[in-house]
Amino acid sequence: MDPRGWPARSLFVLALLTPLAAALAGDGPAPPAAPGHEGTPAPPTVLEGTPPGGFPYRLTIPAGATETHPSRLVIWLHPTGGSWNEEVEKLAPVFLKHHLSLLVITEKSFAGWTDGEARQLFARTLPEVAGVAGIDARRPFLMGFSGGGQLAIALWHSRPGNYGGVILDAAYPIVSDQGKQELMEVPQGDATRGVPLFVVVGEKDAVTATWKKVEGKWNRAGVPLTVRYIPGKGHQWLFGPDEVAALDTWLGSLPASS
Helix, strand or coil: CCCCCCCCCCEEEEECCCHHHHHHHHCCCCCCECCCCCCCECCCEEEEECCCCCCCEEEEECCCCCCCCCEEEEEEECCCCCCCHHHHHCCHHHHHHCCEEEEEECCCCCCCCCHHHHHHHHHHHHHHHHCCCCEEEEEEEEEEECHHHHHHHHHHHHCHHHCCEEEEECCCCEEEECCEEEECCCCCCHHHHHCCEEEEEECCCCCCHHHHHHHHHHHHCCCCEEEEEECCCCCCCCCCHHHHHHHHHHHHHCCCCC
């Protein structure tokens, strides 16, 4: 989104070696080493901001992100009932490895998402983040769990070309119409073919069958869809070691244009 016309951002660097940054640099897949320090991963930069009219946020940026080599953005959409920032920030090393920054909201009502809150995120918070040096906020990735995942897939379904990819945990291809739930149709237009989706769902989740009903049709229509069905699991956070590794592989397989 174009940041022009918005108030100047009010950001401060928390530290390059805060406990969070140190943990991100040391756990999981490591980001590339900074020039001149081969074999020693440089820590990420962690920024916080409070944009006028927007949500306070925390942004984790990979080392080496510059205006000439910017980092793409992953936007975390929280589930109903909590921020789950601690859990998704455990995945930051994977994103950093692939030169992706992670944006989480730190203060709002985490009871769910309203239309107004979604507009506040994309119209007020995102423009400030887009103005951070080294960030490319065009066509961000969306990542959501449960209710946040439903928001993510709804946004993709409405305007797929606006996003670089979608990562879903325990979210499903359904829409509600006058109290009735229906399967999503494949979005129209060629943009759908350029937006990959990575989905993890528990086999014991009652709504998992919806993915099995649409998966073949969506793939035949050209949607770059990957669905992983996790045996023995229900409606829950599913990013254990195997799914983190699968996410890492998936991110590594994406074309630069995604």
